[in-house]
Amino acid sequence: MEARHRFRVPGLLDGARGAALELDAFSEAHGVPFEVKWPFHVALDEVLSNIVKYGLAGGDAQRQIELELALDGGVLELTVVDDTAAFDPLSAPAPDLSLPIEERPVGGLGITILKGLMDSVEYGRDGGRNRLVLRKRIAA
Amino acid sequence: MVITEDREGGVTVVALAGRVDSLTAGELEPRLLEYASGRAPRLVVDLQGVEYISSAGLRVLLCLVSRLREIQGELVLCSLTHSVREVFELAGFMAIFAVEPTRPLALARLAPR
Numbered sequence: 001m002e003a004r005h006r007f008r009v010p011g012l013l014d015g016a017r018g019a020a021l022e023l024d025a026f027s028e029a030h031g032v033p034f035e036v037k038w039p040f041h042v043a044l045d046e047v048l049s050n051i052v053k054y055g056l057a058g059g060d061a062q063r064q065i066e067l068e069l070a071l072d073g074g075v076l077e078l079t080v081v082d083d084t085a086a087f088d089p090l091s092a093p094a095p096d097l098s099l100p101i102e103e104r105p106v107g108g109l110g111i112t113i114l115k116g117l118m119d120s121v122e123y124g125r126d127g128g129r130n131r132l133v134l135r136k137r138i139a140a
Numbered sequence: 141m142v143i144t145e146d147r148e149g150g151v152t153v154v155a156l157a158g159r160v161d162s163l164t165a166g167e168l169e170p171r172l173l174e175y176a177s178g179r180a181p182r183l184v185v186d187l188q189g190v191e192y193i194s195s196a197g198l199r200v201l202l203c204l205v206s207r208l209r210e211i212q213g214e215l216v217l218c219s220l221t222h223s224v225r226e227v228f229e230l231a232g233f234m235a236i237f238a239v240e241p242t243r244p245l246a247l248a249r250l251a252p253r
Binding site for chain 1: 159161162163191192193194195196198199222223226227230231
């Protein structure tokens with residue numbers, strides 16, 4: 001069964017609220033189980049807060065972030081497109097998890113978690129926009 | 141997100157319920173840091189009701205444990221749900237925190253020796 005839903009949120013920290021509601025509604029409508037839904041909630045939180053904090057310097061109500069949820073062939077896919085400066089989360093250095101907390105830099109943790117939760121994460125840049133596609137298979 | 145507090149002997153037990161993410165971390169941090177006061181406070185944070193936690197939530201817990209250690213306080217987390225545990229493992233946080241499967245075990249861990 002295929003389903004596709006596009007929506008936008010404002011470039012503010014609070015935009016994550018609307019995105020979470022869309023994910024809940026989409027999951028409910030298409031029977032996405034909790035064990036697949038919650039990783040996408042975490043992924044949304046990580047991706048959107050990074051875009052707002054770093055791409056939009058804390059937030060810009062005039063800017064929009066475009067999202068799409070798609071269910072196809074038992075795979076749930078989330079696409080996030082923004083028009084901020086080029087930022088490839090996959091190229092950011094991984095945090096050193098062996099360091100004691102006091103010595104660990106705080107950044108990068110969200111991306112490590114994201115990569116661990118998803119089956120695949122793809123980044124592309126085109127037409128002045130960042131495009132991130134996250135996929136996770138729904139177990140039969 | 142709902143925060144509830146209990147006292148069990150000399151230990152404060154704070155239970156969180158709901159989603160711990162960038163939207164709720166802002167209100168959670170000052171509330172939790174209130175418990176990092178006094179002399180050598182002993183704190184259990186019960187995560188049984190937490191649906192999921194993101195890095196914003198992890199940062200709040202990290203801040204809490206650092207603050208507590210500065211004042212010779214102790215923190216034990218308990219009742220991690222599957223989703224919380226998975227994020228903790230990915231972030232390497234299982235090595236940083238004292239974690240128990242249940243509240244009674246967490247309290248036992250903080251009992252006076």
